[in-house]
Amino acid sequence: MKKIAIGQAGGPTTVINATLAGFVKEMTPDFSLFFIQNGYQGLVRGDLLEGNEENINWVLEHQNVPGACLGSGRYPFTDEKLEKAVQNLRQNSIEVLVFIGGNGTMEALNKVEKAAKDQGYDLQVIGLPKTVDNDLGCTDHAPGFGSSARYVAQATRDISRDLHAMRNFEQVRILETMGRNAGWLAAASGLLKTFEEEGPQFIGLPERPMKQLDLLSTVEDAIRKYGCATVVISEGVKWSEGVQIQREEVNGRAVLGGISGEVELFLKKELNIMARSELLGINQRSSSQSVSNLDRYESFLTGITGGKWIKEGWSGIMVSMQRDDDIRYNVDMKPVQLEDVVKAGERLMPAHFIDNRDRYYEWLLPLVGDELPTYPPMIQRRDLYVNQQN
Amino acid sequence: MKKIAIGQAGGPTTVINATLAGFVKEMTPDFSLFFIQNGYQGLVRGDLLEGNEENINWVLEHQNVPGACLGSGRYPFTDEKLEKAVQNLRQNSIEVLVFIGGNGTMEALNKVEKAAKDQGYDLQVIGLPKTVDNDLGCTDHAPGFGSSARYVAQATRDISRDLHAMRNFEQVRILETMGRNAGWLAAASGLLKTFEEEGPQFIGLPERPMKQLDLLSTVEDAIRKYGCATVVISEGVKWSEGVQIQREEVNGRAVLGGISGEVELFLKKELNIMARSELLGINQRSSSQSVSNLDRYESFLTGITGGKWIKEGWSGIMVSMQRDDDIRYNVDMKPVQLEDVVKAGERLMPAHFIDNRDRYYEWLLPLVGDELPTYPPMIQRRDLYVNQQN
Numbered sequence: 001m002k003k004i005a006i007g008q009a010g011g012p013t014t015v016i017n018a019t020l021a022g023f024v025k026e027m028t029p030d031f032s033l034f035f036i037q038n039g040y041q042g043l044v045r046g047d048l049l050e051g052n053e054e055n056i057n058w059v060l061e062h063q064n065v066p067g068a069c070l071g072s073g074r075y076p077f078t079d080e081k082l083e084k085a086v087q088n089l090r091q092n093s094i095e096v097l098v099f100i101g102g103n104g105t106m107e108a109l110n111k112v113e114k115a116a117k118d119q120g121y122d123l124q125v126i127g128l129p130k131t132v133d134n135d136l137g138c139t140d141h142a143p144g145f146g147s148s149a150r151y152v153a154q155a156t157r158d159i160s161r162d163l164h165a166m167r168n169f170e171q172v173r174i175l176e177t178m179g180r181n182a183g184w185l186a187a188a189s190g191l192l193k194t195f196e197e198e199g200p201q202f203i204g205l206p207e208r209p210m211k212q213l214d215l216l217s218t219v220e221d222a223i224r225k226y227g228c229a230t231v232v233i234s235e236g237v238k239w240s241e242g243v244q245i246q247r248e249e250v251n252g253r254a255v256l257g258g259i260s261g262e263v264e265l266f267l268k269k270e271l272n273i274m275a276r277s278e279l280l281g282i283n284q285r286s287s288s289q290s291v292s293n294l295d296r297y298e299s300f301l302t303g304i305t306g307g308k309w310i311k312e313g314w315s316g317i318m319v320s321m322q323r324d325d326d327i328r329y330n331v332d333m334k335p336v337q338l339e340d341v342v343k344a345g346e347r348l349m350p351a352h353f354i355d356n357r358d359r360y361y362e363w364l365l366p367l368v369g370d371e372l373p374t375y376p377p378m379i380q381r382r383d384l385y386v387n388q389q390n
Numbered sequence: 391m392k393k394i395a396i397g398q399a400g401g402p403t404t405v406i407n408a409t410l411a412g413f414v415k416e417m418t419p420d421f422s423l424f425f426i427q428n429g430y431q432g433l434v435r436g437d438l439l440e441g442n443e444e445n446i447n448w449v450l451e452h453q454n455v456p457g458a459c460l461g462s463g464r465y466p467f468t469d470e471k472l473e474k475a476v477q478n479l480r481q482n483s484i485e486v487l488v489f490i491g492g493n494g495t496m497e498a499l500n501k502v503e504k505a506a507k508d509q510g511y512d513l514q515v516i517g518l519p520k521t522v523d524n525d526l527g528c529t530d531h532a533p534g535f536g537s538s539a540r541y542v543a544q545a546t547r548d549i550s551r552d553l554h555a556m557r558n559f560e561q562v563r564i565l566e567t568m569g570r571n572a573g574w575l576a577a578a579s580g581l582l583k584t585f586e587e588e589g590p591q592f593i594g595l596p597e598r599p600m601k602q603l604d605l606l607s608t609v610e611d612a613i614r615k616y617g618c619a620t621v622v623i624s625e626g627v628k629w630s631e632g633v634q635i636q637r638e639e640v641n642g643r644a645v646l647g648g649i650s651g652e653v654e655l656f657l658k659k660e661l662n663i664m665a666r667s668e669l670l671g672i673n674q675r676s677s678s679q680s681v682s683n684l685d686r687y688e689s690f691l692t693g694i695t696g697g698k699w700i701k702e703g704w705s706g707i708m709v710s711m712q713r714d715d716d717i718r719y720n721v722d723m724k725p726v727q728l729e730d731v732v733k734a735g736e737r738l739m740p741a742h743f744i745d746n747r748d749r750y751y752e753w754l755l756p757l758v759g760d761e762l763p764t765y766p767p768m769i770q771r772r773d774l775y776v777n778q779q780n
Contacts, residue, residue: 012555014548041558049770061766067551069768073558151679158404158676161457165402168431168463173672281668282563283545286552288763289679373678376451378459380439 004310005048005094007036008068008130009075009101009108013144014291015299016130019100020070021063022303023128027310028056034094035059038071039101040108044081046088064296066286072101077108086115089123096310100128100303102136103346106318110338113316127318127338128306132285134184137344138336139320143302146295146367148284149188152177152232154372155280155290156189160199160230164378167227172219172267172275173199176260178284179234181206183349185284186234191361191368197378199230204259207348209240215263216270223273226379231267233260292369298331305333329366394700395438395484397426398458398520399465399491399498403534404681405689406520409490410460411453412693413518417700418446424484425449428461429491430498434471436478454686456676462491467498476505479513486700490518490693492526493736496708500728503706517708517728518696522675524574527734528726529710533692536685536757538674539578542567542622544762545670545680546579550589550620554768557617562609562657562665563589566650568674569624571596573739575674576624581751581758587768589620594649597738599630605653606660613663616769621657623650682759688721695723719756 006023008016027033033051036042049055049070062069077085089097089112097112099105106127116123129142134149136142156175163173177186183205190200201222204210215231222229237259260277267275283290298321306319317335324330353360396413398406417423423441426432439445439460452459467475479487479502487502489495496517506513519532524539526532546565553563567576573595580590591612594600605621612619627649650667657665673680688711696709707725714720743750 008555012552038558055770058766058770064763065551065765066548067553067768068555069766070555071557072555074556075558154679155673155677158456158678159672161455162402162672162676163457165398165458165460165462166464167461168428168465278671279668281671282549282552283673286548287545287679288548289541289544289677373454375455376448376459378457380445380448 001030001032002096003032003034003092003094004096004098005034005036005089005092006098007039007043007100008070008072009039009099009105010072010130011132011285012066012068012072013130013132013285014066014147014288015143015296016068016100017062017065018296018299019128019130019143019303021060022300023098023307024056024059024303026304026307034092035070039073039075040077040081040085041073041075042071043085043088048088048092063300066288077111082111082115085112086119086121089116090121094123096124096126098126098128098306098310100130102129102131103341106338106341110316110342113338124310124313124315125338126306126310126314127341128302129318129320132185133179133182135182135346135348136341137347138318138341140323140331141321141367143295143299144285145184146292146298146369147290148178148185149191149364150292150368151284151287151290152185152188152280153191153368156200156230156232157192157198157375161375161378163199163228163230164197164226170274170276171223171228172231172273174231174233174260174263174267174275174277176277176279177232177234179206180236181346181348183207183234183354186232187349187353187357187360188364189232190357191364192372194374195377197226200232201229202231204231204233204237205349205354206234206236206238207354209238211240212266219267220271223271231263233263235259292367294367294369301333309335391420391422392486393422393424393482393484394486394488395424395426395479395482396488397429397433397490398460398462399429399489399495400462400520401522401675402456402458402462403520403522403675404456404537404678405533405686406458406490407452407455408686408689409518409520409533409693411450412690413488413697414446414449414693416694416697424482425460429463429465430467430471430475431463431465432461433475433478438478438482453690454678456678467501472501472505475502476509476511479506480511484513486514486516488516488518488696488700490520492519492521493731496728496731500706500732503728514700514703514705515728516696516700516704517731518692519708519710522575523569523572525572525736525738526731527737528708528731530713530721531711531757533685533689534675535574536682536688536759537680538568538575539581539754540682540758541674541677541680542575542578542670543581543758546590546620546622547582547588547765551765551768553589553618553620554587554616560664560666561613561618562621562663564621564623564650564653564657564665564667566667566669567622567624569596570626571736571738573597573624573744576622577739577743577747577750578754579622580747581754582762584764585767585769587616590622591619592621594621594623594627595739595744596624596626596628597744599628601630602656609657610661613661621653623653625649682757684757684759691723699725
């Protein structure tokens with residue numbers, strides 16, 4: 001039986017286990033599976049778990065569970081470690097290597113394939129896409145993003161309702177989303193906005209430097225009109241007037257976060273109002289309560305598709321989703337070269353979406369899954385109040 | 391027609407509008423309703439909205455919407471303002487005053503009733519309970535808590551799954567919950583914990599000072615055994631070795647938050663590991679995705695019940711829920727004196743729940759509503775790994 005090693009890498013999502021489950025269902029019982037623990041670190045250390053009935057069932061039970069059940073993580077993949085990884089695969093006679101991950105993972109897979117080929121070791125390599133911030137190239141979107149976007153959209157709408165009720169106590173909330181270089185998630189915060197009094201009133205994207213005056217005037221205007229303002233900012237946003245804030249570095253990777261705190265201080269000082277900043281946090285990629293049913297289905301299908309393509313002999317590719325909406329939402333799974341994914345780099349939000357938010361939301365709406373309930377307007381006609389002194 | 395004024399006060403919840411909707415449904419069309427805007431501030435300023443078909447429908451449309459649709463907020467209720475409030479009610483010939491709120495609200499209602507009586511103004515007063523942190527006395531629990539507890543429980547479980555996948559990158563997450571003096575919400579974080587490797591491994595409650603050595607040894611032990619630890623801390627927790635952290639004051643009210651950041655720094659320093667702290671944030675009281683169906687039903691019923699009791703002529707009372715489980719969950723709505731609620735003060739978690747967590751979870755489980763799916767264990771048998779060097 002052909003031996004296949006599969007691992008998960010990078011930050012988990014709510015649906016990365018669905019991709020794994022889809023793949024495992026497609027490949028059993030005709031292939032011999034090896035589960036790689038803790039992503040590339042496990043590959044380098046040779047932490048392979050041989051598939052058997054017990055652990056295959058254990059993996060399948062995780063289909064709807066957040067996190068990455070094999071262990072994932074971040075790991076700097078040096079040339080020396082690459083050698084060791086290939087050596088481990090060869091020693092265990094692995095014929096196919098599959099990883100579920102994002103940009104870094106596709107780059108590493110590409111390297112592993114090349115290194116194997118240089119040694120005359122015939123290793124078939126396939127990447128299965130995963131993202132929360134939608135920064136993966138050569139695909140319309142990738143599994144994980146729809147659920148995170150759903151979370152951000154509903155949390156922003158709910159928090160903005162709460163803020164409106166509390167506007168005599170606090171006037172501004174600043175919500176910080178994930179999205180190091182790409183603003184897809186931050187921009188998703190406005191998906192459910194139906195009324196102008198509803199948040200977000202301002203969205204800061206990493207693709208465009210944030211102008212202090214724009215922020216100030218938008219927030220001031222919203223406070224004047226509605227008594228409060230909800231601001232959403234991507235973790236990677238930069239002031240046009242200054243430099244990006246970095247909190248600290250871990251394993252050479254800057255841990256962002258802090259821009260929302262800076263905006264809080266700035267708005268408090270400039271407007272003399274009460275503002276509170278909050279990270280939307282790990283929930284964005286882990287909340288089982290906000291999973292998009294379409295996203296979960298596509299994640300599962302991505303795993304199935306990768307499995308089918310292995311049977312067909314493909315290598316050096318990633319499963320991608322190509323969008324071809326006609327009257328309604330339609331995607332096709334298509335293979336794209338790992339090399340092209342690597343070359344594409346981090347995929348930013350295109351200008352036609354940044355400058356035309358409605359067009360973006362039209363594209364986004366099907367991805368967030370089941371329709372979310374509509375809310376009534378936040379503001380009642382003021383002329384009905386008995387006393388109009390305020 | 392008897393004139394009734396109703397308002398919402400304090401921090402909103404996901405279900406406070408359901409209580410309002412229940413009340414309004416019970417009272418229309420036989421009573422003349424006045425909606426008070428922005429809680430006690432609106433009462434003092436005389437911001438009363440006279441109910442009509444349009445705005446009554448608008449209120450009812452908010453039944454399942456988070457936030458407080460009439461406007462709520464925090465407001466220091468001085469003696470001078472109390473006078474003005476009574477004067478406004480009297481000028482508008484209000485015969486019944488109803489507020490949905492927590493401890494502060496019940497205290498204010500009690501004062502308004504007394505002040506009216508002193509003036510010979512016959513004002514009927516009823517309080518409808520609302521809380522997220524369950525610190526309201528004379529009731530088994532109050533509307534809002536079940537949904538918040540559900541949120542905290544599921545978010546903690548999901549975040550702990552995510553952490554376990556990321557343990558080669560970060561080892562500790564510290565989640566800060568609401569709960570200024572009462573630990574009900576923080577303790578709810580362990581409700582869904584099924585396996586010892588699953589978080590939370592440590593819960594800090596404001597009722598018991600937190601010992602640095604307890605925290606350290608629990609976290610160290612979990613990292614040694616499972617590679618990571620999830621810590622949940624209530625915003626009001628105090629170190630037994632030091633003093634409570636206060637970030638700032640707004641309108642004389644300390645804005646807590648910051649203890650989780652302090653725990654992060656402490657654990658990083660002592661254990662030389664990567665730790666990350668996060669507030670579970672406003673989502674705890676606003677997330678429409680985590681509403682407990684029982685909580686929403688009881689909230690609605692609280693409003694209905696308050697309305698019925700007004701018709702029966704009760705005054706100076708709050709609607710309470712008295713628990714009387716036999717074979718299954720059972721509560722009865724009963725009137726309790728506002729005076730007794732005020733005397734009871736902030737209701738802390740009792741020792742028999744703090745010291746016997748299982749007993750607490752048995753009490754809590756029905757309140758969080760529909761059963762949440764079970765997850766499989768996080769850890770596979772290590773002896774199955776091909777390579778056991780790690």
